[in-house]
Amino acid sequence: MKHVHLYLAGAALALTSAFALAQDAPESLLPPGFDKPARPAAAAPPRAAAPAAAANPAATPVIQQIPSGLAARSGPVALPSGLPSLEALEAMSPDELDSVLGLKPKDDIPPAARHAMLRVGVIDEGEGGLPWWGLRKQNPDLVRTLLEGDSGHFVSRWGHILVRRALASRLDAPAGMEPADFAAMRAALLVRMGEGSAARALVQDVDTANFSPALTQSALDSYVATSDFTGICPVIALQGTAKKDKPWQVLQAVCDAFSGEDSRSMASLDRLFYYGAMSRIDMLLAQKYAGAAGKARRAVKIEWDGVKDMTPWRYAMTLAVGLQPPAALMKDAAPTYSYMAATAPMLSLDGRASAADVAAGRGLLSSTALVDLYGQVYDEDADNSEWATRAARLRDAYVAQDPADRLAAMREIWGDAADPLRLHSRQVLTAYCAARFPVDKAYADDAPDLISSMLTAGLDANAARWAPVLEKGSAGWALLAVGTPGGAAVDTGAIDEFHDGDQSTDSRRSQFLVAALAGLGRLPLNNANDLAGKYGFRLDYATRWSKAIDLAAQYRNPALVALLAGLGMQGDGWDKMTARNLYHIVAALSRAGLSAEARMIAAEAVARG
Structure with a gap:
C-alpha cells in the first residue's frame, strides 16, 4: 500500500511539472493554422517512357546562286582622273590629302551658328550704328568709288570717328554687289585708317566659307594690322588655295606649327628661307614666331644688321614675338606704325603712350581710353619716365585743390603748339579734367583751350x-557758337570782331566759322555769302561732290552722307580743307540727322584751322 501511495505521488508530481513547463513555454504569435506543418506534396504520376529519337541527317551547306550579271570581272581598276601616285600621296600633308580626295571641310561653323550675308557689320542701329538700308539701293559703282577712292587720312578727328562708325555699322550690300566684296572694301578702308581692330571684327562677321578673294586679302591685312598672325589660320584652313604668293606660303607654314605639325612647319620655313621667299629678317621673325608654338625648341636670333626700312608685316611680326623694333628704323616711320602700336597689348606702356600722341589726335583713341592707359602707367611705371611724370600731372589736373594748380597741370600736359597733332592728342587726354574745371571769369582767357579740350570728348x-x-x-565764343546744341542766330558784327583777332593763316578760322554757322543754319546764307566775299572765299561754287552730298542729305541718308563727307575731308592737316567743303559737310550732316557730328566737326575746324 505504501508503494501505491509513492507511485501516485510521483505521477502527480510528474503531471504537475509538465503543467508548469507548459505554462512557461512561449505562446505562438502566428495566426491560427500557420503553426501546423505543411501537408506532404502529392507524388507526381510516373511518365511514360519517350521513344528513342531518330538520328538526324548530316547538315548540307546552303549555296545561293550568284546572278550572272554580277560575275567577277578581270582587268585593271579604274581610278579617278588626276589622282597622284601612291608615292606622292604618301608625301602629302593631311590638308593636301583631304583636298585631293575631296574630304576637305567646306565650313568650320555648325549650321545653326552660321552668319547670314545680310547686314554684315559690327554695330547695329540700336547700338549706335547707322541704318542698315543706307547703301542698299545705291549705285554699286558709286559705293565702290567712295570706299576704294578714300585714302583713310582725314583732316578731322571727328570725321575719322564718323567714317569708322559708318563702316562698322551693319549694312546691306548695294544691289548688284557681292556682300563679301562689300565687306572686303569696308575692311580695307578701315585698315588704311589704322583701325585694325575694327577691320578684324568686321571680317569675322563673315563665315570663312563665304570669303571672296578680296575678303581673304582684307582679312590678311586686318590680322597683320593687329599683330594677330594666328587669327588668319582658320581662313588658311578653308581658303588655303585662294592665294599663292610667298607671304601666304609663309603663313601656311606658321599655321602648321600652331596646329601641332611643328616639324613640318620648320621644314617648310627652312625651304622658303633657302629659296628667298621673303627677306632674311622677315623669315627669321616668322621662324621665331612659329617656334613658340612647337616643340622644336630652336633658338632664333633676330639680327637687324642691313635692314633699312620697316614694313607693316615686319613691324607686326616684331611685336608678335615680343621684341621692340630698332629706334633708328622707327625714327621717321609713317604714322601707320603708331596706329598699330597704340592698341598693341604686347607693347610696353611707355611705347603705347608714345604712340597715343599720334593715334588719339587722329581719332583712334577716345579720352576714356587715354585716361585708362595713363592710369596703368601711373600704377606700374616706377622709373619716373616722361610718361610716368605726365601721368602724375594728369592726376594733379583732376584732384589738385587750387584751380590754378589744375590749370597749370593741364598746360604742362598740353605742351607747346609746335606739333598740332600732338597738342590735339593731349587735349583729348585732358577732356574730363577740363570739364571739371570751375567756371570763373578770371579764367576767361583760358576758356578757348578748355572748351577745345572738352569738345574732343563731345562734352558740349x-x-x-x-x-x-x-x-x-x-x-571761346566762336567755339560755343558752333559747338553747342540749340544755338541762336549769330550777329555778323560778332563774326567781324572774331575776324579782327584771327591770327590763323589767311584768316582760315574765320572762313571756317562762317562756313560752319551757315551749314548749321545759324547764319543766313545771304549774310554768309557777303562775309565770304569780304574774307576772300566762296560758298556758292558747286562741284560733282557737293551736288552728291547735298542730294544724299536731301534723302536723309546718313550712311551715304558719312562716306561722302569722308571723301571730302581727306588730308593730313586743316590747311587741306576748304571752307566750301566744310559748309557742304556740316549742312549735309545736319540734314541727315547727324547734327551732333556736324557740330563737333565745325568746332574742331574753328579750333584747329
Whole structure:
C-alpha cells in the first residue's frame, strides 16, 4: 500500500511539472493554422517512357546562286582622273590629302551658328550704328568709288570717328554687289585708317566659307594690322588655295606649327628661307614666331644688321614675338606704325603712350581710353619716365585743390603748339579734367583751350557753362557758337570782331566759322555769302561732290552722307580743307540727322584751322 501511495505521488508530481513547463513555454504569435506543418506534396504520376529519337541527317551547306550579271570581272581598276601616285600621296600633308580626295571641310561653323550675308557689320542701329538700308539701293559703282577712292587720312578727328562708325555699322550690300566684296572694301578702308581692330571684327562677321578673294586679302591685312598672325589660320584652313604668293606660303607654314605639325612647319620655313621667299629678317621673325608654338625648341636670333626700312608685316611680326623694333628704323616711320602700336597689348606702356600722341589726335583713341592707359602707367611705371611724370600731372589736373594748380597741370600736359597733332592728342587726354574745371571769369582767357579740350570728348553741355563769362567775338565764343546744341542766330558784327583777332593763316578760322554757322543754319546764307566775299572765299561754287552730298542729305541718308563727307575731308592737316567743303559737310550732316557730328566737326575746324 505504501508503494501505491509513492507511485501516485510521483505521477502527480510528474503531471504537475509538465503543467508548469507548459505554462512557461512561449505562446505562438502566428495566426491560427500557420503553426501546423505543411501537408506532404502529392507524388507526381510516373511518365511514360519517350521513344528513342531518330538520328538526324548530316547538315548540307546552303549555296545561293550568284546572278550572272554580277560575275567577277578581270582587268585593271579604274581610278579617278588626276589622282597622284601612291608615292606622292604618301608625301602629302593631311590638308593636301583631304583636298585631293575631296574630304576637305567646306565650313568650320555648325549650321545653326552660321552668319547670314545680310547686314554684315559690327554695330547695329540700336547700338549706335547707322541704318542698315543706307547703301542698299545705291549705285554699286558709286559705293565702290567712295570706299576704294578714300585714302583713310582725314583732316578731322571727328570725321575719322564718323567714317569708322559708318563702316562698322551693319549694312546691306548695294544691289548688284557681292556682300563679301562689300565687306572686303569696308575692311580695307578701315585698315588704311589704322583701325585694325575694327577691320578684324568686321571680317569675322563673315563665315570663312563665304570669303571672296578680296575678303581673304582684307582679312590678311586686318590680322597683320593687329599683330594677330594666328587669327588668319582658320581662313588658311578653308581658303588655303585662294592665294599663292610667298607671304601666304609663309603663313601656311606658321599655321602648321600652331596646329601641332611643328616639324613640318620648320621644314617648310627652312625651304622658303633657302629659296628667298621673303627677306632674311622677315623669315627669321616668322621662324621665331612659329617656334613658340612647337616643340622644336630652336633658338632664333633676330639680327637687324642691313635692314633699312620697316614694313607693316615686319613691324607686326616684331611685336608678335615680343621684341621692340630698332629706334633708328622707327625714327621717321609713317604714322601707320603708331596706329598699330597704340592698341598693341604686347607693347610696353611707355611705347603705347608714345604712340597715343599720334593715334588719339587722329581719332583712334577716345579720352576714356587715354585716361585708362595713363592710369596703368601711373600704377606700374616706377622709373619716373616722361610718361610716368605726365601721368602724375594728369592726376594733379583732376584732384589738385587750387584751380590754378589744375590749370597749370593741364598746360604742362598740353605742351607747346609746335606739333598740332600732338597738342590735339593731349587735349583729348585732358577732356574730363577740363570739364571739371570751375567756371570763373578770371579764367576767361583760358576758356578757348578748355572748351577745345572738352569738345574732343563731345562734352558740349559742360562747355556751354562758359557762355556767360565769354565776350562776343572771342575765340571761346566762336567755339560755343558752333559747338553747342540749340544755338541762336549769330550777329555778323560778332563774326567781324572774331575776324579782327584771327591770327590763323589767311584768316582760315574765320572762313571756317562762317562756313560752319551757315551749314548749321545759324547764319543766313545771304549774310554768309557777303562775309565770304569780304574774307576772300566762296560758298556758292558747286562741284560733282557737293551736288552728291547735298542730294544724299536731301534723302536723309546718313550712311551715304558719312562716306561722302569722308571723301571730302581727306588730308593730313586743316590747311587741306576748304571752307566750301566744310559748309557742304556740316549742312549735309545736319540734314541727315547727324547734327551732333556736324557740330563737333565745325568746332574742331574753328579750333584747329
